[in-house]
Amino acid sequence: MTIATLHENGEIAAMPENPFAPRAGLMVWMGEEIVPVEQATISVFDHALLYGDGVFEGIRIYRGKIFKEEEHIQRVFESARAIRLELPMSPERLSRAMYETMRANDVTGDGYIRLVVTRGVGALGISIRRTANPTVIIIVDKISLYPLEVYERGLHCIVSSFARNHPNALNPRIKSLNYLNNVLAKAEAHAAGADEAIMLGLDGHVCECTGDNIFIVRRGELLTPGTWEGILEGVTRGVVMELAAKRGIPVRETSLVRHDLLVAEEAFATGTAAEIVPITEISKIPIGDGKPGPITRQLMEDFVAYRNAV
Ligand code: PXG
Numbered sequence: 386m387t388i389a390t391l392h393e394n395g396e397i398a399a400m401p402e403n404p405f406a407p408r409a410g411l412m413v414w415m416g417e418e419i420v421p422v423e424q425a426t427i428s429v430f431d432h433a434l435l436y437g438d439g440v441f442e443g444i445r446i447y448r449g450k451i452f453k454e455e456e457h458i459q460r461v462f463e464s465a466r467a468i469r470l471e472l473p474m475s476p477e478r479l480s481r482a483m484y485e486t487m488r489a490n491d492v493t494g495d496g497y498i499r500l501v502v503t504r505g506v507g508a509l510g511i512s513i514r515r516t517a518n519p520t521v522i523i524i525v526d527k528i529s530l531y532p533l534e535v536y537e538r539g540l541h542c543i544v545s546s547f548a549r550n551h552p553n554a555l556n557p558r559i560k561s562l563n564y565l566n567n568v569l570a571k572a573e574a575h576a577a578g579a580d581e582a583i584m585l586g587l588d589g590h591v592c593e594c595t596g597d598n599i600f601i602v603r604r605g606e607l608l609t610p611g612t613w614e615g616i617l618e619g620v621t622r623g624v625v626m627e628l629a630a631k632r633g634i635p636v637r638e639t640s641l642v643r644h645d646l647l648v649a650e651e652a653f654a655t656g657t658a659a660e661i662v663p664i665t666e667i668s669k670i671p672i673g674d675g676k677p678g679p680i681t682r683q684l685m686e687d688f689v690a691y692r693n694a695v
Pocket of ligand 1: 598
């Protein structure tokens with residue numbers, strides 16, 4: 386379908402095709418049923434659109450199985466609770482809905498689930514009292530990854546000029562639909578010719594990357610910001626802490642500042658999409674010798690073995 390646009394000079398022109406448009410044939414869970422993507426539309430009065438009022442999850446499918454399903458379901462329920470949003474289905478029904486959507490898309494191998502819960506349609510005005518019918522959306526699609534080359538050379542990061550949301554403003558532990566903070570930091574990184582941005586809190590403490598948690602290695606110890614700093618309590622972060630412990634690598638949640646990043650022996654980011662990706666440059670300063678470090682590479686290997694085993 387071509388959409389027409391009216392230009393200022395009165396001419397009507399066809400809008401160019403969107404190269405990022407979803408693929409035809411994609412089936413989406415929309416509210417209570419699975420529909421073709423063209424019919425998976427939400428109202429302009431849904432408060433998710435009007436105010437970013439809602440929560441989401443990004444989940445991996447490995448070999449037809451939802452990875453860390455319980456953790457993701459628990460997190461979406463916790464995010465929802467924190468914004469006074471009641472999910473219109475039980476955790477069990479949500480799990481079945483995700484598997485039903487996978488089946489509708491013939492996903493038996495690897496894939497990605499984007500789970501979204503909107504506040505629902507409401508009157509104009511931010512009050513949640515004047516909204517009803519929160520909507521569950523489940524998109525099952527391919528995952529978009531960093532190119533393989535990035536895993537070999539490592540991410541080049543800037544330290545963003547945008548502070549991460551203060552926990553008392555909007556706690557990053559809530560995976561809310563308000564991601565503009567991260568969107569702006571990521572855009573800033575790209576504008577600076579970097580791959581990714583590291584965000585600090587208002588107090589200058591290291592928080593996280595725009596869609597990944599951060600770890601550094603210092604004197605053989607694995608360090609990562611604590612959840613009190615204002616970060617998402619990442620599922621991958623949890624797995625990596627477990628894997629490190631199994632290897633006998635000491636792990637500690639602690640406060641870190643910019644200086645700690647620059648003197649680190651190794652650094653890496655973790656997330657559902659990225660899994661584990663080395664960070665080899667921060668603010669144009671090489672981390673360690675500027676190559677992915679041995680502990681990072683060991684954990685990358687362990688992670689692949691772990692997710693292949695579940
Ligand atoms: N910090 C932030 C701000 C995130 O959004 C993580 C850390 C890592 O958490 P997990 O639980 O994934 O280990 C995230 C996760 C996407 C996308 O498509 C974003 C995330 C996960 C998957 C996909 O943008 N964010």
